[in-house]
Amino acid sequence: MKVVVLIVVISHILFFSSAEAFSVIADLSPSRIEIHSKFTGKNILIFGALMEKTDNIVIIIHGPETSMAIHKKVKVLGLWTNGAKVLVNRVPYFFSFSSATMPYRKIKQIFYEEFIPFSHERDLSNDEREMVEALIQNKIRSSLYQFENAVEIINDRLFRGNIFLPGNIVRGKYTVEIIALDDNRIVGIESIPLVVVKTGLDAWIFDMNHSHPILYGFAAIIGAIFIGWLGFFATNRKKFFNKSGS
Missing domain, CATH: 1.20.5 (Single alpha-helices involved in coiled-coils or other helix-helix interfaces)
Structure with a gap:
Protein backbone atom coordinates (compact mmCIF):
# COMPACT_ATOMS: atom_id res chain seq x y z
CA MET A 1 0.00 0.00 0.00
CA LYS A 2 2.80 2.42 0.93
CA VAL A 3 4.61 1.64 -2.35
CA VAL A 4 1.47 2.34 -4.38
CA VAL A 5 0.86 5.61 -2.53
CA LEU A 6 4.47 6.71 -3.11
CA ILE A 7 4.28 5.87 -6.84
CA VAL A 8 1.05 7.86 -7.21
CA VAL A 9 2.52 10.88 -5.41
CA ILE A 10 5.76 10.84 -7.44
CA SER A 11 3.86 10.57 -10.73
CA HIS A 12 1.73 13.58 -9.75
CA ILE A 13 4.84 15.58 -8.88
CA LEU A 14 6.53 14.81 -12.20
CA PHE A 15 3.41 15.69 -14.16
CA PHE A 16 2.61 18.95 -12.41
CA SER A 17 6.06 20.21 -11.41
CA SER A 18 6.11 22.71 -14.28
CA ALA A 19 2.70 24.19 -13.43
CA GLU A 20 2.83 26.89 -10.76
CA ALA A 21 -0.93 26.63 -10.12
CA PHE A 22 -0.54 23.18 -8.59
CA SER A 23 1.17 23.77 -5.26
CA VAL A 24 -0.75 20.91 -3.59
CA ILE A 25 -1.16 17.45 -5.12
CA ALA A 26 -3.43 15.07 -3.21
CA ASP A 27 -5.58 11.97 -3.40
CA LEU A 28 -7.66 9.85 -1.04
CA SER A 29 -8.41 6.19 -0.48
CA PRO A 30 -11.11 5.08 -0.75
CA SER A 31 -12.97 7.73 -2.76
CA ARG A 32 -16.25 5.82 -2.59
CA ILE A 33 -17.83 4.42 0.58
CA GLU A 34 -20.68 1.92 0.65
CA ILE A 35 -22.91 1.92 3.73
CA HIS A 36 -25.27 -0.90 4.68
CA SER A 37 -27.10 -2.27 7.71
CA LYS A 38 -23.85 -3.51 9.33
CA PHE A 39 -21.76 -0.43 8.51
CA THR A 40 -19.88 0.83 11.60
CA GLY A 41 -17.62 3.45 10.03
CA LYS A 42 -14.65 3.79 7.69
CA ASN A 43 -11.16 5.29 7.83
CA ILE A 44 -10.22 7.59 4.96
CA LEU A 45 -6.57 8.11 4.02
CA ILE A 46 -5.73 11.49 2.48
CA PHE A 47 -2.19 11.74 1.14
CA GLY A 48 -0.19 13.93 -1.20
CA ALA A 49 2.78 16.16 -1.87
CA LEU A 50 3.73 19.83 -1.69
CA MET A 51 5.51 21.67 -4.46
CA GLU A 52 7.25 23.83 -1.89
CA LYS A 53 7.66 23.93 1.87
CA THR A 54 4.75 25.41 3.85
CA ASP A 55 3.96 26.11 7.49
CA ASN A 56 0.86 23.96 7.75
CA ILE A 57 -1.50 21.60 5.95
CA VAL A 58 -5.22 21.65 6.74
CA ILE A 59 -7.64 18.94 5.59
CA ILE A 60 -11.38 19.58 5.69
CA ILE A 61 -14.13 17.09 4.82
CA HIS A 62 -17.70 18.40 4.66
CA GLY A 63 -21.09 17.48 3.25
CA PRO A 64 -23.88 16.94 2.35
CA GLU A 65 -25.34 20.39 3.00
CA THR A 66 -28.88 21.17 4.11
CA SER A 67 -30.94 23.94 5.72
CA MET A 68 -31.90 23.49 9.36
CA ALA A 69 -34.35 25.05 11.77
CA ILE A 70 -32.88 24.96 15.28
CA HIS A 71 -35.47 25.18 18.05
CA LYS A 72 -34.91 26.18 21.65
CA LYS A 73 -36.72 23.95 24.12
CA VAL A 74 -38.87 25.81 26.66
CA LYS A 75 -40.96 24.49 29.52
CA VAL A 76 -44.65 25.42 29.42
CA LEU A 77 -46.98 24.16 32.17
CA GLY A 78 -44.51 21.43 33.04
CA LEU A 79 -44.13 20.23 29.44
CA TRP A 80 -41.16 20.76 27.13
CA THR A 81 -42.05 22.29 23.78
CA ASN A 82 -40.39 24.13 20.89
CA GLY A 83 -39.81 27.81 21.50
CA ALA A 84 -37.77 30.32 19.50
CA LYS A 85 -35.99 29.07 16.41
CA VAL A 86 -33.16 30.12 14.14
CA LEU A 87 -32.83 29.12 10.48
CA VAL A 88 -29.34 28.20 9.30
CA ASN A 89 -28.55 27.51 5.65
CA ARG A 90 -25.93 25.21 4.15
CA VAL A 91 -25.25 23.19 7.28
CA PRO A 92 -22.99 20.20 6.52
CA TYR A 93 -24.19 16.91 7.95
CA PHE A 94 -20.54 15.93 8.49
CA PHE A 95 -17.53 18.19 9.10
CA SER A 96 -13.95 17.19 9.87
CA PHE A 97 -11.01 19.53 10.47
CA SER A 98 -7.42 18.27 10.52
CA SER A 99 -4.23 20.30 10.93
CA ALA A 100 -0.51 19.53 10.98
CA THR A 101 0.83 22.30 13.22
CA MET A 102 -1.95 24.55 14.49
CA PRO A 103 -5.12 23.71 16.48
CA TYR A 104 -8.57 24.59 15.22
CA ARG A 105 -9.21 27.41 17.69
CA LYS A 106 -6.04 29.20 16.52
CA ILE A 107 -6.91 28.72 12.84
CA LYS A 108 -10.40 30.04 13.52
CA GLN A 109 -9.01 33.19 15.15
CA ILE A 110 -6.85 33.93 12.11
CA PHE A 111 -9.19 33.01 9.25
CA TYR A 112 -12.62 33.01 10.95
CA GLU A 113 -15.21 31.99 8.33
CA GLU A 114 -12.73 30.22 6.05
CA PHE A 115 -12.64 27.12 8.24
CA ILE A 116 -15.88 27.02 10.25
CA PRO A 117 -18.57 24.37 9.54
CA PHE A 118 -21.12 26.97 8.41
CA SER A 119 -21.57 30.73 8.44
CA HIS A 120 -24.59 32.92 9.16
CA GLU A 121 -26.17 35.37 6.76
CA ARG A 122 -27.11 37.72 9.59
CA ASP A 123 -25.98 38.64 13.08
CA LEU A 124 -27.30 36.34 15.78
CA SER A 125 -28.58 37.23 19.21
CA ASN A 126 -27.06 35.61 22.28
CA ASP A 127 -29.93 33.09 22.48
CA GLU A 128 -29.53 32.20 18.80
CA ARG A 129 -25.79 31.73 19.22
CA GLU A 130 -26.43 29.37 22.11
CA MET A 131 -28.81 27.36 19.92
CA VAL A 132 -26.25 27.10 17.11
CA GLU A 133 -23.53 26.13 19.58
CA ALA A 134 -25.84 23.44 21.00
CA LEU A 135 -26.25 22.03 17.48
CA ILE A 136 -22.47 21.89 17.01
CA GLN A 137 -21.99 20.18 20.39
CA ASN A 138 -24.61 17.56 19.50
CA LYS A 139 -22.77 16.92 16.25
CA ILE A 140 -19.48 16.56 18.13
CA ARG A 141 -20.99 14.04 20.55
CA SER A 142 -22.21 12.02 17.55
CA SER A 143 -18.71 12.17 15.96
CA LEU A 144 -20.26 14.00 13.00
CA TYR A 145 -18.20 17.14 13.70
CA GLN A 146 -14.49 16.60 14.37
CA PHE A 147 -11.99 19.37 15.14
CA GLU A 148 -8.93 17.59 16.57
CA ASN A 149 -7.70 15.32 13.77
CA ALA A 150 -4.01 15.51 12.84
CA VAL A 151 -2.04 15.68 9.60
CA GLU A 152 1.48 14.25 9.37
CA ILE A 153 4.05 16.07 7.22
CA ILE A 154 6.93 13.85 6.05
CA ASN A 155 10.28 15.37 5.00
CA ASP A 156 8.64 18.77 4.38
CA ARG A 157 7.13 17.55 1.10
CA LEU A 158 4.79 14.60 1.69
CA PHE A 159 1.76 14.52 3.96
CA ARG A 160 -0.92 12.13 5.11
CA GLY A 161 -3.98 12.20 7.34
CA ASN A 162 -6.46 9.58 8.54
CA ILE A 163 -10.06 10.64 9.13
CA PHE A 164 -12.73 8.35 10.53
CA LEU A 165 -16.22 8.58 9.05
CA PRO A 166 -18.62 7.21 11.70
CA GLY A 167 -21.36 4.67 11.13
CA ASN A 168 -24.09 7.34 11.28
CA ILE A 169 -23.03 9.23 8.15
CA VAL A 170 -25.59 9.59 5.37
CA ARG A 171 -25.27 8.95 1.68
CA GLY A 172 -24.46 11.88 -0.58
CA LYS A 173 -21.63 13.93 -2.04
CA TYR A 174 -18.84 15.06 0.27
CA THR A 175 -15.91 17.37 -0.49
CA VAL A 176 -12.34 16.87 0.72
CA GLU A 177 -10.27 20.07 0.73
CA ILE A 178 -6.51 20.05 1.26
CA ILE A 179 -5.22 23.55 2.05
CA ALA A 180 -1.58 24.64 2.25
CA LEU A 181 -0.87 27.56 4.61
CA ASP A 182 2.28 29.64 4.75
CA ASP A 183 2.78 32.67 7.00
CA ASN A 184 -0.99 32.67 7.76
CA ARG A 185 -1.85 32.79 4.06
CA ILE A 186 -3.58 30.23 1.87
CA VAL A 187 -1.02 29.33 -0.80
CA GLY A 188 -2.58 26.22 -2.32
CA ILE A 189 -5.85 24.29 -2.40
CA GLU A 190 -6.78 20.88 -3.79
CA SER A 191 -10.41 19.71 -3.80
CA ILE A 192 -11.41 16.04 -4.18
CA PRO A 193 -14.93 14.54 -4.25
CA LEU A 194 -15.92 11.75 -1.86
CA VAL A 195 -19.08 9.75 -2.56
CA VAL A 196 -21.08 7.83 0.05
CA VAL A 197 -23.72 5.41 -1.27
CA LYS A 198 -26.18 2.96 0.25
CA THR A 199 -26.14 -0.70 -0.80
CA GLY A 200 -28.32 -3.77 -0.26
CA LEU A 201 -31.85 -3.78 1.12
CA ASP A 202 -31.31 -0.45 2.90
CA ALA A 203 -30.63 1.22 -0.45
CA TRP A 204 -33.75 -0.30 -2.03
CA ILE A 205 -35.97 0.87 0.85
CA PHE A 206 -34.40 4.35 0.82
CA ASP A 207 -34.83 4.73 -2.95
CA MET A 208 -38.39 3.42 -2.86
CA ASN A 209 -39.32 5.83 -0.06
CA HIS A 210 -37.93 8.86 -1.92
CA SER A 211 -38.66 7.93 -5.55
Whole structure:
Protein backbone atom coordinates (compact mmCIF):
# COMPACT_ATOMS: atom_id res chain seq x y z
CA MET A 1 0.00 0.00 0.00
CA LYS A 2 2.80 2.42 0.93
CA VAL A 3 4.61 1.64 -2.35
CA VAL A 4 1.47 2.34 -4.38
CA VAL A 5 0.86 5.61 -2.53
CA LEU A 6 4.47 6.71 -3.11
CA ILE A 7 4.28 5.87 -6.84
CA VAL A 8 1.05 7.86 -7.21
CA VAL A 9 2.52 10.88 -5.41
CA ILE A 10 5.76 10.84 -7.44
CA SER A 11 3.86 10.57 -10.73
CA HIS A 12 1.73 13.58 -9.75
CA ILE A 13 4.84 15.58 -8.88
CA LEU A 14 6.53 14.81 -12.20
CA PHE A 15 3.41 15.69 -14.16
CA PHE A 16 2.61 18.95 -12.41
CA SER A 17 6.06 20.21 -11.41
CA SER A 18 6.11 22.71 -14.28
CA ALA A 19 2.70 24.19 -13.43
CA GLU A 20 2.83 26.89 -10.76
CA ALA A 21 -0.93 26.63 -10.12
CA PHE A 22 -0.54 23.18 -8.59
CA SER A 23 1.17 23.77 -5.26
CA VAL A 24 -0.75 20.91 -3.59
CA ILE A 25 -1.16 17.45 -5.12
CA ALA A 26 -3.43 15.07 -3.21
CA ASP A 27 -5.58 11.97 -3.40
CA LEU A 28 -7.66 9.85 -1.04
CA SER A 29 -8.41 6.19 -0.48
CA PRO A 30 -11.11 5.08 -0.75
CA SER A 31 -12.97 7.73 -2.76
CA ARG A 32 -16.25 5.82 -2.59
CA ILE A 33 -17.83 4.42 0.58
CA GLU A 34 -20.68 1.92 0.65
CA ILE A 35 -22.91 1.92 3.73
CA HIS A 36 -25.27 -0.90 4.68
CA SER A 37 -27.10 -2.27 7.71
CA LYS A 38 -23.85 -3.51 9.33
CA PHE A 39 -21.76 -0.43 8.51
CA THR A 40 -19.88 0.83 11.60
CA GLY A 41 -17.62 3.45 10.03
CA LYS A 42 -14.65 3.79 7.69
CA ASN A 43 -11.16 5.29 7.83
CA ILE A 44 -10.22 7.59 4.96
CA LEU A 45 -6.57 8.11 4.02
CA ILE A 46 -5.73 11.49 2.48
CA PHE A 47 -2.19 11.74 1.14
CA GLY A 48 -0.19 13.93 -1.20
CA ALA A 49 2.78 16.16 -1.87
CA LEU A 50 3.73 19.83 -1.69
CA MET A 51 5.51 21.67 -4.46
CA GLU A 52 7.25 23.83 -1.89
CA LYS A 53 7.66 23.93 1.87
CA THR A 54 4.75 25.41 3.85
CA ASP A 55 3.96 26.11 7.49
CA ASN A 56 0.86 23.96 7.75
CA ILE A 57 -1.50 21.60 5.95
CA VAL A 58 -5.22 21.65 6.74
CA ILE A 59 -7.64 18.94 5.59
CA ILE A 60 -11.38 19.58 5.69
CA ILE A 61 -14.13 17.09 4.82
CA HIS A 62 -17.70 18.40 4.66
CA GLY A 63 -21.09 17.48 3.25
CA PRO A 64 -23.88 16.94 2.35
CA GLU A 65 -25.34 20.39 3.00
CA THR A 66 -28.88 21.17 4.11
CA SER A 67 -30.94 23.94 5.72
CA MET A 68 -31.90 23.49 9.36
CA ALA A 69 -34.35 25.05 11.77
CA ILE A 70 -32.88 24.96 15.28
CA HIS A 71 -35.47 25.18 18.05
CA LYS A 72 -34.91 26.18 21.65
CA LYS A 73 -36.72 23.95 24.12
CA VAL A 74 -38.87 25.81 26.66
CA LYS A 75 -40.96 24.49 29.52
CA VAL A 76 -44.65 25.42 29.42
CA LEU A 77 -46.98 24.16 32.17
CA GLY A 78 -44.51 21.43 33.04
CA LEU A 79 -44.13 20.23 29.44
CA TRP A 80 -41.16 20.76 27.13
CA THR A 81 -42.05 22.29 23.78
CA ASN A 82 -40.39 24.13 20.89
CA GLY A 83 -39.81 27.81 21.50
CA ALA A 84 -37.77 30.32 19.50
CA LYS A 85 -35.99 29.07 16.41
CA VAL A 86 -33.16 30.12 14.14
CA LEU A 87 -32.83 29.12 10.48
CA VAL A 88 -29.34 28.20 9.30
CA ASN A 89 -28.55 27.51 5.65
CA ARG A 90 -25.93 25.21 4.15
CA VAL A 91 -25.25 23.19 7.28
CA PRO A 92 -22.99 20.20 6.52
CA TYR A 93 -24.19 16.91 7.95
CA PHE A 94 -20.54 15.93 8.49
CA PHE A 95 -17.53 18.19 9.10
CA SER A 96 -13.95 17.19 9.87
CA PHE A 97 -11.01 19.53 10.47
CA SER A 98 -7.42 18.27 10.52
CA SER A 99 -4.23 20.30 10.93
CA ALA A 100 -0.51 19.53 10.98
CA THR A 101 0.83 22.30 13.22
CA MET A 102 -1.95 24.55 14.49
CA PRO A 103 -5.12 23.71 16.48
CA TYR A 104 -8.57 24.59 15.22
CA ARG A 105 -9.21 27.41 17.69
CA LYS A 106 -6.04 29.20 16.52
CA ILE A 107 -6.91 28.72 12.84
CA LYS A 108 -10.40 30.04 13.52
CA GLN A 109 -9.01 33.19 15.15
CA ILE A 110 -6.85 33.93 12.11
CA PHE A 111 -9.19 33.01 9.25
CA TYR A 112 -12.62 33.01 10.95
CA GLU A 113 -15.21 31.99 8.33
CA GLU A 114 -12.73 30.22 6.05
CA PHE A 115 -12.64 27.12 8.24
CA ILE A 116 -15.88 27.02 10.25
CA PRO A 117 -18.57 24.37 9.54
CA PHE A 118 -21.12 26.97 8.41
CA SER A 119 -21.57 30.73 8.44
CA HIS A 120 -24.59 32.92 9.16
CA GLU A 121 -26.17 35.37 6.76
CA ARG A 122 -27.11 37.72 9.59
CA ASP A 123 -25.98 38.64 13.08
CA LEU A 124 -27.30 36.34 15.78
CA SER A 125 -28.58 37.23 19.21
CA ASN A 126 -27.06 35.61 22.28
CA ASP A 127 -29.93 33.09 22.48
CA GLU A 128 -29.53 32.20 18.80
CA ARG A 129 -25.79 31.73 19.22
CA GLU A 130 -26.43 29.37 22.11
CA MET A 131 -28.81 27.36 19.92
CA VAL A 132 -26.25 27.10 17.11
CA GLU A 133 -23.53 26.13 19.58
CA ALA A 134 -25.84 23.44 21.00
CA LEU A 135 -26.25 22.03 17.48
CA ILE A 136 -22.47 21.89 17.01
CA GLN A 137 -21.99 20.18 20.39
CA ASN A 138 -24.61 17.56 19.50
CA LYS A 139 -22.77 16.92 16.25
CA ILE A 140 -19.48 16.56 18.13
CA ARG A 141 -20.99 14.04 20.55
CA SER A 142 -22.21 12.02 17.55
CA SER A 143 -18.71 12.17 15.96
CA LEU A 144 -20.26 14.00 13.00
CA TYR A 145 -18.20 17.14 13.70
CA GLN A 146 -14.49 16.60 14.37
CA PHE A 147 -11.99 19.37 15.14
CA GLU A 148 -8.93 17.59 16.57
CA ASN A 149 -7.70 15.32 13.77
CA ALA A 150 -4.01 15.51 12.84
CA VAL A 151 -2.04 15.68 9.60
CA GLU A 152 1.48 14.25 9.37
CA ILE A 153 4.05 16.07 7.22
CA ILE A 154 6.93 13.85 6.05
CA ASN A 155 10.28 15.37 5.00
CA ASP A 156 8.64 18.77 4.38
CA ARG A 157 7.13 17.55 1.10
CA LEU A 158 4.79 14.60 1.69
CA PHE A 159 1.76 14.52 3.96
CA ARG A 160 -0.92 12.13 5.11
CA GLY A 161 -3.98 12.20 7.34
CA ASN A 162 -6.46 9.58 8.54
CA ILE A 163 -10.06 10.64 9.13
CA PHE A 164 -12.73 8.35 10.53
CA LEU A 165 -16.22 8.58 9.05
CA PRO A 166 -18.62 7.21 11.70
CA GLY A 167 -21.36 4.67 11.13
CA ASN A 168 -24.09 7.34 11.28
CA ILE A 169 -23.03 9.23 8.15
CA VAL A 170 -25.59 9.59 5.37
CA ARG A 171 -25.27 8.95 1.68
CA GLY A 172 -24.46 11.88 -0.58
CA LYS A 173 -21.63 13.93 -2.04
CA TYR A 174 -18.84 15.06 0.27
CA THR A 175 -15.91 17.37 -0.49
CA VAL A 176 -12.34 16.87 0.72
CA GLU A 177 -10.27 20.07 0.73
CA ILE A 178 -6.51 20.05 1.26
CA ILE A 179 -5.22 23.55 2.05
CA ALA A 180 -1.58 24.64 2.25
CA LEU A 181 -0.87 27.56 4.61
CA ASP A 182 2.28 29.64 4.75
CA ASP A 183 2.78 32.67 7.00
CA ASN A 184 -0.99 32.67 7.76
CA ARG A 185 -1.85 32.79 4.06
CA ILE A 186 -3.58 30.23 1.87
CA VAL A 187 -1.02 29.33 -0.80
CA GLY A 188 -2.58 26.22 -2.32
CA ILE A 189 -5.85 24.29 -2.40
CA GLU A 190 -6.78 20.88 -3.79
CA SER A 191 -10.41 19.71 -3.80
CA ILE A 192 -11.41 16.04 -4.18
CA PRO A 193 -14.93 14.54 -4.25
CA LEU A 194 -15.92 11.75 -1.86
CA VAL A 195 -19.08 9.75 -2.56
CA VAL A 196 -21.08 7.83 0.05
CA VAL A 197 -23.72 5.41 -1.27
CA LYS A 198 -26.18 2.96 0.25
CA THR A 199 -26.14 -0.70 -0.80
CA GLY A 200 -28.32 -3.77 -0.26
CA LEU A 201 -31.85 -3.78 1.12
CA ASP A 202 -31.31 -0.45 2.90
CA ALA A 203 -30.63 1.22 -0.45
CA TRP A 204 -33.75 -0.30 -2.03
CA ILE A 205 -35.97 0.87 0.85
CA PHE A 206 -34.40 4.35 0.82
CA ASP A 207 -34.83 4.73 -2.95
CA MET A 208 -38.39 3.42 -2.86
CA ASN A 209 -39.32 5.83 -0.06
CA HIS A 210 -37.93 8.86 -1.92
CA SER A 211 -38.66 7.93 -5.55
CA HIS A 212 -42.10 6.30 -5.14
CA PRO A 213 -43.51 7.44 -1.78
CA ILE A 214 -47.10 6.41 -2.57
CA LEU A 215 -46.09 2.90 -3.60
CA TYR A 216 -43.78 2.69 -0.59
CA GLY A 217 -46.60 3.71 1.74
CA PHE A 218 -48.96 1.16 0.19
CA ALA A 219 -46.35 -1.59 0.52
CA ALA A 220 -45.70 -0.58 4.15
CA ILE A 221 -49.42 -0.86 4.95
CA ILE A 222 -49.71 -4.27 3.29
CA GLY A 223 -46.59 -5.43 5.11
CA ALA A 224 -47.93 -4.22 8.47
CA ILE A 225 -51.23 -6.03 7.89
CA PHE A 226 -49.41 -9.22 6.94
CA ILE A 227 -47.11 -9.07 9.98
CA GLY A 228 -50.11 -8.36 12.21
CA TRP A 229 -51.94 -11.36 10.78
CA LEU A 230 -48.91 -13.59 11.39
CA GLY A 231 -48.68 -12.35 14.95
CA PHE A 232 -52.37 -13.00 15.54
CA PHE A 233 -52.10 -16.48 14.04
CA ALA A 234 -49.00 -17.31 16.11
CA THR A 235 -50.65 -16.33 19.39
CA ASN A 236 -53.95 -18.07 18.64
CA ARG A 237 -52.83 -21.17 16.74
CA LYS A 238 -53.45 -23.49 19.70
CA LYS A 239 -57.06 -22.35 19.92
CA PHE A 240 -57.39 -22.67 16.15
CA PHE A 241 -56.06 -26.25 16.06
CA ASN A 242 -58.10 -27.29 19.13
CA LYS A 243 -61.28 -26.12 17.45
CA SER A 244 -60.32 -27.89 14.24
CA GLY A 245 -59.60 -31.15 16.10
CA SER A 246 -62.93 -31.11 17.92
